[in-house]
Amino acid sequence: MQDNKDNNNVNDIDNKNADNSTDTSTTEKKDEYEKVCYVCHRTESRAGKMINMGNNIYICPDCMQRSFDAIYNSGINYDDMMKNIPGMGNIPGMNGFMSGDMNDNISQKQKIKKKNNKDDKDKKEDIDLKNIPAPHVIKEMLDQYVVGQEHAKKVMSVAVYNHYKRVACKDTDVEIEKSNMLMIGPTGSGKTYLVKTLAKLLSVPLAIADATSLTEAGYIGDDIESVVSKLLAAADNDVERAEHGIIFIDEIDKIAKKKETRSRDVSGESVQQGMLKLLEGSDIEVPVGATSKNAMVPLVTVNTKNILFICGGAFPDLEDIIKERLNHQGSIGFTADLKDKYDNDSNLCQQVTVDDLRNYGMIPEFLGRLPVVFALESLTKPMLIEIMREPKNAILKQYEKLLELDEVKLEFDDAALNAIADKAMEKKTGARALRSIIEDYMLDIMYEIPKDNNIGKVVITGDYILKKGAPVIQMRGYETPLIESHE
Template sequence: MADEKENINSDEVSKDKNIVNNKVEDKDILSNKAHEEDKDDEDDYEKICYMCRRSESKAGKMISMPNNINICSDCMQRTFDTLNSGDINYEEMLKLSNLPGAKGLTPINLDNFNFDNINLEIPKKQRLKKKSTEEKRVLDPIDIKKIPAPHEIKRQLDEYVIGQEHAKKIMSVAVYNHYKRVASNTNTMEEIEIEKSNMLMIGPTGSGKTYLVKILAKLLDVPLAITDATSLTEAGYIGDDIESVVSKLLAAAGNDVEKAERGIIFVDEIDKIAKKKETRSRDVSGESVQQGMLKLLEGSEVEVPVGSNSKNAMVPLTTVNTKNILFICGGAFPELEDVIKERINKQSSIGFAADLKDKHDKDINILSQVTLEDLKIFGMIPEFLGRLPIVFTLQGLTKEMLVEVMKEPKNAILKQYQKLLELDEVNLIFDDSALEAIAEKAIAKKTGARAIRSIIEEFMLDIMYEIPKDNNIGKVTITGDYINKKGGPIIELRGM
């Protein structure tokens, strides 16, 4: 019996050992696969010099060293020249902890110092994808036949954006022509060069400028960068450099230069870089920014920082050609209405046929009468406007349009709340009087569609808090009286 027990125990131990060995082998296989995947992933990115931060395409072949360090031949030669130029005691340099300003530091013991533990790897956000070659093409050329036609682009925009028919039609045609231009690789491009169709959209706040661009980029499946012109300044001053708008697009494309060169850049609040009318100091965030953006809009090769908004010694740079990047600029231009009214009212100011000065004060679509001359008076320089050939306006949202915005789009806010309460098995209904009351409050706030969510959030707070308390509630109806604080919502129990 003892022998049998010993045999059983030895069999169990051998089985356990086999299981452990199999697990170790599986881990080794997985680690090898992960290592191979990392190696393949590394092959897709350019090596970057740790000293000068230049990429392999700019600095040439790199010298690979331990701890993921790559040094270009120029930096290596300069290092050798420095070593040969004089007697430098590097051990003493590493022990410089008693210098002024280095209080609290302990001297480094070089005898026990392990250099293998130092991780000098370039951060992932600064890694740059290699450009494709003829042998290994990363991005396929754009197929003209696969580009959606203007009517198809507009149809898809209609599912998300209410109204703005004129703006959607202009954007659909402009984007379609732009990507035909990018996709065209025939010899006719050399004879007849098609210019870029950059756009300038003007519309009151909350009219859907940014939302239109977001939906457009989503439908076309291209990288999109949205930036504010308010943070841009002339080079050398505090703020973002002008090239930072391209740097954001590069980050959105996963640091893939070729993919970024097909993307869309939306510069919002473009009216904030208008020329200052009266200033005694240098206009570093106005006319200077417009001048600096000219080369980006027209199309040129610019050096942009990778993984950062500003150029510095610790950030690698790469060259991006903006020739095929579509620029869309947008702004509310709040004082432009006064410029337009002044021009319109100049025609006749006295006599029986004179126009009243307040005739256009209640015209919510006064911006549709804008001209390039009005924009120049506002503070936009002619060279800047010349590189934005397509100028169009968005309408101010009316009461009827706001009601449709709440219930018609695919991701309408009412549908979102109905879905949330549907998960609690409660049917949520907004009657027509409630929708009209919300629209009236939104118009009074003068922030367009942005006001809708804040208004609904305010009135839905108590409902979203109280409904989960009672499992017998089956239906909630929001009325105009509840929105106007003259009553409460109509609550119906299940089975009624």
């Protein structure tokens, strides 16, 4: 009997310890987020210590004082008013005020994580100089996913490595400037894919924004600060993690200065001027969970000093500006070049200069904050064939996996790959054309395969792509055409 009592006491102690551990864990989770005023939506770091009204409702001292001033100045009898409101009679504490859990109303998107205390020695820095991969390691990882673009991958690897070395080395006598990048390349050459792959390999938050929706503050469209708000959302509203992230602004050529316009250029030069402080590094107040400051959501301050900005754009008609400069240089004398010498040069953007970009419509102050400028190569036919089958998540491997789930083996012969690459070159949309072409020819096959469980292998031939024949279907040891010609 005594042993049973001792065991029960031990179990009670263990249960209490377990309850205490869960309580501390829940309180630690709650302490990760700042309290937000229910009236003005300011955070505790900006408005001061909050007053707990119960049911997870917090009000800052300023709003509380304004509320009492409004009540007393209006001549209303406060005691009578509180008695007539249901659930408000049990003051102090106002525990009955507004029944219901406010966690349902205050969404997770509007919760802001607190910054870590710099004096806390137990917490380690997220970025350690020893953990940053070297440029050749970054390029080797990019080679597994991206075909070609050797120069672009080398430039991005060095720029990212130097950027995170700059973030990690805080206590230095020499201040290292940011290495923001400007990426120029035709559509479908892999600009966005390079940045996505880079952020995935480095495990840092990434925000992809479109410059076409940005306008000057006060006009219809997204404010410039909305790109930082997207990065904050990608970092789960963790300000400290967001300040070490990457922002990729696509279609940057669409905010070029309009050459002939009589109206205010609110989506061109004005956006470039508004982005200057963003690229260089400053404290930006951004809304949490929204893209506009006018929304009734809390604001948080994000420092963009350690955020890496990568801008990309196709810059159509930039080749004409480069041709004009190159022809003007060699158009006089016995050694003058022909005017059509550069017409068939597909990689003419490789010779781009800052003067060419300024003539295109980018202001000098904007270009000065993007010191790393490089261009991507136009995709050739061999590169398109390699893109279809070489990378880890190549499009052919995706379709092979889809049919493998039906226990069917899929193969593409060399003639089929050449025919698909030729059709993609005609579309002039880069690697984006590959999926649409393959999807068109695989439609009938994906529809017919589940009809017969005896099908074991499908071979896509060049004649099928050229609409001169049918794919080869192998069924349990013999071959017979199951699908008719695509004509």
